[in-house]
Amino acid sequence: MDVKDKVIAIIAEQAMLEPSDITLDSTPESIGIDSLGLVEAIFAIEETFDISIPFNANEPEASDFDISSVGSIVAGIERLVAEKTA
Template identity: 70%
Template sequence: MTENVRDKVIKIIAEQAVLEVGDVKMDASLEDLGIDSLGLVESIFAIEEAFDIQVPFNANEPEQSDFDISSVAAIVGAVEGLVAEQKGD
């Protein structure tokens, strides 16, 4: 399951950044990939839809969010946690 979550998140981020999936590195920040605030919001929506989860993210105050967007790896980890929580319900 973990691999599947990682692959889906990377695909979503790659689409937003208009990059090939292989160009999205786990240690890259969204800024490194050229994703601006609008692209971030679109990525969050796409992630929510792809995994049927609710991401605790406030676009107006991203630094106040419990959803870590500091790197691709952090986003993958946060999504994995949300997916696991949902399965636990």
């Protein structure tokens, strides 16, 4: 299972959906994830990959991490994982 599949599985669990219901174009809002759910998903992703995501739950728009879509979240995680293993 690659980074994308793991991230989608975590997000799907938070949204109480099947991973197949989520596309890279899905936004947290479109799949019913509120800000608390998003924070929980980010914690789960950090734990799974042993990384730290530069995300400020109080000011998401001030974060260096793009959470506008599942695809942008996956891209950000892939970058962080690559940096960690480099």
